[in-house]
Amino acid sequence: MYSNGRIDLKDSGQRYTGYGIYRGGWNEGPNYQVFMCAEFNVAPSSANTWHAPYSDPYDHIRGATIISGQQSITGGKDGYQYAERVGALLEFPPDTTILKSKVGVSFISTEKACRFIDEVRSWELNDTMKAAKKRWNTEILSKVTTSDINATRLTMLYSALYRAHLLPSNRTGENPYWESTEPYYDDYYAIWDTFRCLNSLYLLLKPQFAAETIRSLIDIWRFERFMPDGRSGNANGRVQGGSNADNVLADAYVKGLQKGINWTDGYLAMKTDAEVVPYNNFDAADPSGSTKEGRGALPDWHRYGYITPNFGRSISRTVEYSLNDFALSQVAKDLVPEDYQIYLDRSAGWQRIWHEDISSLNFIGFLAPTWPNGTVTPGYDPLDCGECEWSSHCYEALPVEYGWTVPFDMETLIELMGGPETMEQRLDAMFIPGLRRGDVGSGGTNTIGTTLFNPGNEPSFFTPFLYNYLPGRQYKSVRRLRDTVNSYYSTLPSGLPGNSDAGALDSWLIWNFLGLYPVVTQPIYMLSSPWFNNISLSVGDNARLTITAENLGDESYFVQSLMVNGKPWMKSWISHDDIKDGGSIEFILGSNMAIWDTGDLPPSPGHVKLDV
Structure with a gap:
C-alpha cells in the first residue's frame, strides 16, 4: 500500500528520479522505500507534476491537480504514511511514433538507481531480451539437459526450472539497513513452503547459490536477532509454522556444504529459534503468539514438550517444532555434542499429542489438539481442521496429513500405527477419492481432488514417497506419483x-x-521413477549426474532393477554422497509392479520412543 513518495523532473522531463514508500503486503511489514531513476529516448514537449488526495478505501477517490511548471513534488513530510499521491504528466511531440524508456530501481538511493540504468546498454528491447535469455540459459536452464523430445514434458520441466528460480531475490549491495561483507537476499516467500524440496534442489544443482542464501539467513540473524521464515520488503514477517530456516541450514550441513558458511554462527542462529521467545506482534489472524519470526508458541514447547490449543496451530506447530529440533540435533552432533541429545529428545514431542484411543477410517491412533492436562478437545475429528488457518489447530492441511510428516523417525510412526501392514493400509487410505470433505489450504487451482492427500499443499509433498519405508512397496510410490503428476x-x-x-x-x-526426492535434514533421497529416457544434471562443482530410463513408456514406468554408479542397487533410497560429485543412476523400467527393493530401508536417524 502506498504511504508516501516524491518525483523530481530533470532535463525538462527527459529524465526523472524519485521514490515511493510502501507498507503492508502478505508479511505485514513496515514501510519500505524504493528509489527510482528513469529516462526517455525522446525529450517531452511539456512536463508537469500532479498531486491528489490520499486514496481512502472508504471515500471516493477525488481528482488530481496538475501543477504546471513545477519540477519537484512530494506527497508529504518524511515518515508520514497517509501522504498525497504524486506523479508526473509528460507530453511528447506529435511525431513521436515509438517511445522508449529505461528504468532503474534501488533500495539505497536515486543515484544508485541511475547507475543501474547503465546496465541496460541498448535502447532495443530485443537486445535486453536476448541478454536475459542468454543468462537464464547459462545459469539455470542448462543445469538440466536431455535428448528426450517429448514436447509436453520438456515444457513442464523447463517452465518449472524457471519458476523455481524467481525467488529469493539477490539484493547483495542493496541492503538499506546494515553494511556487511555477506550476501544479502530478500523475498523468502516463504521458507515454510520451500524447505521441503526447493532448497534441497539448490543444494544439488547450485551449491554456491544455496550457500549464499544460507549466509544471508545467518547475517539477518546477526543484525535482527532471528532468521526469517517469511521476509519481503527487507523485513521479517509471517511465520506459518516452525522456524523452518533451521531445516534449510541442517539440510545443507549434513550434506557437507561449506562455501564460506560460518557454521558456528549458523548453529547459534538455530539455537536462538529453539530457545528465545520472540515478542508477540499480536497478528489479528492469531494473537496468541508472534507471527513475525522465531517460534511464537515456544513457552508451551519448553513447558510441556508440545503445543497446547492455548496457541493457534497447536497440532501443526507441534509437528514442525519437532522437525526443527531434530534439525538442531544434527548440527549439534558435531559442533556442540552436549546439545545433541537435548534436541534429539525434544524432537520426539510430536508423540505427546499422538492419542492411541482416537479412531477414524477404521484406524486407531492420530494426532490431536492436547490440553495441558492431556485431554483432547471434545468432538475432535482428525479429518477436519476447520478453517485450516492461523487460529485453527492445523494450518493448511488436515491433522491426518500432518501425521505423516515426521520423516526423521518413521520407525516410531510405523510402530504407533500398528506395524508395516497397517501403516500401508493407512497410507492407501490417503489416496481414496471422496474422503476429503472440502478444499483445504489456499491457492488451489484444481479443486477436483478429493483425496486426503492434497497435491497442492506442501504438508502432503512427502506422503506418496512413504511407501519406500516399507519392504518391497516402492512400486506403490511410483504409481501414486504417476497418478498425481x-x-x-x-x-x-x-x-x-x-x-x-x-x-x-x-x-x-x-x-x-x-x-x-530429498528427505530434508537428512543426506538421503528417495528413489521413484524418472520421466525422461535420459537426463543430465549439473551437480556440485563442475560435475554431472546422468539418469537413464531404459524401456520408459506410457505404461512402462515401474522399476524392475537399477544400477547406481555402475553397481546393482536394491535400496529404495540413495545418499547424497552417492551423487554429490556426479555419477549415474540407470533405471530398467517395465509395466510390471516388480519387487526389487529388498535392501536396507531408509533410516530413521531421529528414532526416540517416548513412554507417553
Whole structure:
C-alpha cells in the first residue's frame, strides 16, 4: 500500500528520479522505500507534476491537480504514511511514433538507481531480451539437459526450472539497513513452503547459490536477532509454522556444504529459534503468539514438550517444532555434542499429542489438539481442521496429513500405527477419492481432488514417497506419483495444483521428473521413477549426474532393477554422497509392479520412543 513518495523532473522531463514508500503486503511489514531513476529516448514537449488526495478505501477517490511548471513534488513530510499521491504528466511531440524508456530501481538511493540504468546498454528491447535469455540459459536452464523430445514434458520441466528460480531475490549491495561483507537476499516467500524440496534442489544443482542464501539467513540473524521464515520488503514477517530456516541450514550441513558458511554462527542462529521467545506482534489472524519470526508458541514447547490449543496451530506447530529440533540435533552432533541429545529428545514431542484411543477410517491412533492436562478437545475429528488457518489447530492441511510428516523417525510412526501392514493400509487410505470433505489450504487451482492427500499443499509433498519405508512397496510410490503428476500438472494455465509458492510446487515436479526426492535434514533421497529416457544434471562443482530410463513408456514406468554408479542397487533410497560429485543412476523400467527393493530401508536417524 502506498504511504508516501516524491518525483523530481530533470532535463525538462527527459529524465526523472524519485521514490515511493510502501507498507503492508502478505508479511505485514513496515514501510519500505524504493528509489527510482528513469529516462526517455525522446525529450517531452511539456512536463508537469500532479498531486491528489490520499486514496481512502472508504471515500471516493477525488481528482488530481496538475501543477504546471513545477519540477519537484512530494506527497508529504518524511515518515508520514497517509501522504498525497504524486506523479508526473509528460507530453511528447506529435511525431513521436515509438517511445522508449529505461528504468532503474534501488533500495539505497536515486543515484544508485541511475547507475543501474547503465546496465541496460541498448535502447532495443530485443537486445535486453536476448541478454536475459542468454543468462537464464547459462545459469539455470542448462543445469538440466536431455535428448528426450517429448514436447509436453520438456515444457513442464523447463517452465518449472524457471519458476523455481524467481525467488529469493539477490539484493547483495542493496541492503538499506546494515553494511556487511555477506550476501544479502530478500523475498523468502516463504521458507515454510520451500524447505521441503526447493532448497534441497539448490543444494544439488547450485551449491554456491544455496550457500549464499544460507549466509544471508545467518547475517539477518546477526543484525535482527532471528532468521526469517517469511521476509519481503527487507523485513521479517509471517511465520506459518516452525522456524523452518533451521531445516534449510541442517539440510545443507549434513550434506557437507561449506562455501564460506560460518557454521558456528549458523548453529547459534538455530539455537536462538529453539530457545528465545520472540515478542508477540499480536497478528489479528492469531494473537496468541508472534507471527513475525522465531517460534511464537515456544513457552508451551519448553513447558510441556508440545503445543497446547492455548496457541493457534497447536497440532501443526507441534509437528514442525519437532522437525526443527531434530534439525538442531544434527548440527549439534558435531559442533556442540552436549546439545545433541537435548534436541534429539525434544524432537520426539510430536508423540505427546499422538492419542492411541482416537479412531477414524477404521484406524486407531492420530494426532490431536492436547490440553495441558492431556485431554483432547471434545468432538475432535482428525479429518477436519476447520478453517485450516492461523487460529485453527492445523494450518493448511488436515491433522491426518500432518501425521505423516515426521520423516526423521518413521520407525516410531510405523510402530504407533500398528506395524508395516497397517501403516500401508493407512497410507492407501490417503489416496481414496471422496474422503476429503472440502478444499483445504489456499491457492488451489484444481479443486477436483478429493483425496486426503492434497497435491497442492506442501504438508502432503512427502506422503506418496512413504511407501519406500516399507519392504518391497516402492512400486506403490511410483504409481501414486504417476497418478498425481498426470492428474494435476500440465502445460495449461491451471497446470499446477496450487500456488507455485516461490517454486515449491515446481521443484516437487522437477524432483519427480528426475526420479528422486530429498528427505530434508537428512543426506538421503528417495528413489521413484524418472520421466525422461535420459537426463543430465549439473551437480556440485563442475560435475554431472546422468539418469537413464531404459524401456520408459506410457505404461512402462515401474522399476524392475537399477544400477547406481555402475553397481546393482536394491535400496529404495540413495545418499547424497552417492551423487554429490556426479555419477549415474540407470533405471530398467517395465509395466510390471516388480519387487526389487529388498535392501536396507531408509533410516530413521531421529528414532526416540517416548513412554507417553
